[in-house]
Amino acid sequence: EAGVTQFPSHSVIEKGQTVTLRCDPISGHDNLYWYRRVMGKEIKFLLHFVKESKQDESGMPNNRFLAERTGGTYSTLKVQPAELEDSGVYFCASSQVLRAGEQFFGPGTRLTVL
Amino acid sequence: RKEVEQDPGPFNVPEGATVAFNCTYSNSASQSFFWYRQDCRKEPKLLMSVYSSGNEDGRFTAQLNRASQYISLLIRDSKLSDSATYLCVVNPPGAGSYQLTFGKGTKLSVIP
Numbered sequence: 001e002a003g004v005t006q007f008p009s010h011s012v013i014e015k016g017q018t019v020t021l022r023c024d025p026i027s028g029h030d031n032l033y034w035y036r037r038v039m040g041k042e043i044k045f046l047l048h049f050v051k052e053s054k055q056d057e058s059g060m061p062n063n064r065f066l067a068e069r070t071g072g073t074y075s076t077l078k079v080q081p082a083e084l085e086d087s088g089v090y091f092c093a094s095s096q097v098l099r100a101g102e103q104f105f106g107p108g109t110r111l112t113v114l
Numbered sequence: 115r116k117e118v119e120q121d122p123g124p125f126n127v128p129e130g131a132t133v134a135f136n137c138t139y140s141n142s143a144s145q146s147f148f149w150y151r152q153d154c155r156k157e158p159k160l161l162m163s164v165y166s167s168g169n170e171d172g173r174f175t176a177q178l179n180r181a182s183q184y185i186s187l188l189i190r191d192s193k194l195s196d197s198a199t200y201l202c203v204v205n206p207p208g209a210g211s212y213q214l215t216f217g218k219g220t221k222l223s224v225i226p
Contacts (some may be wrong), residue, residue, distance in 0.1 A: 031212065033212075033213070033214075035214075041218070042116075042118070042215075042216045042217060042218040042219070043158065043201070043214075043216040045213035045214060045215070047212060048212060055211060056208065056211040056213055058211075058213070059213065062138055090160070091157060095212065100212035100214055101145075101146040101148065101163070101205045101214070102160055102163065103160070103212075103214060104150070104159075104160070105157035105158050105159065106157060107156065107157050108157055
């Protein structure tokens with residue numbers, strides 16, 4: 001069974017540019033999450049989808065971040081315009097509805113904003 | 115006060131040793147508890163869930179003390195392959211939300 005996949009694995013952009021990250025969850029997992037790890041800090045929650053609906057977006061830092069999950073399959077996270085403090089590793093995770101706390105993480109996208 | 119606190123280590127132990135990690139959490143209404151493992155520059159992977167009665171999976175034993183708000187992980191007979199960062203993870207209360215709150219992790223190095 002394929003795990004959670006993320007694209008790209010690395011992205012280097014300049015301040016002010018736009019970047020879109022993609023996540024493909026494990027097939028059949030209705031729950032999809034985005035997390036971020038900034039250097040030297042712990043992994044922080046960004047938001048949670050149940051199918052195509054945003055269940056919890058309390059961790060989104062500001063309105064420069066937009067997450068979508070059209071059709072309830074893959075998800076995208078767009079940062080526009082990117083700022084220096086957005087640099088970090090963005091992880092996507094997915095889980096089954098009945099075992100929502102047991103989340104499977106993708107390999108992450110390492111974002112560097114110069 | 116951080117929501118989940120862990121000793122960052124590193125813990126350097128010889129093969130075959132027993133090692134224990136603790137973590138504390140601040141929200142007494144937290145619902146679920148986990149230990150995740152993260153290898154260098156990799157994604158976190160679920161090691162085990164932590165139940166109130168305590169649970170064991172091979173060489174790994176997890177305990178939860180709700181009164182003191184701490185969680186422990188015991189690794190017996192350490193292997194070189196156990197070298198990793200161990201993340202204490204809590205699911206805080208919130209209707210319909212399953213966001214995970216992570217500690218910064220405890221680094222373990224098992225030495226030959």
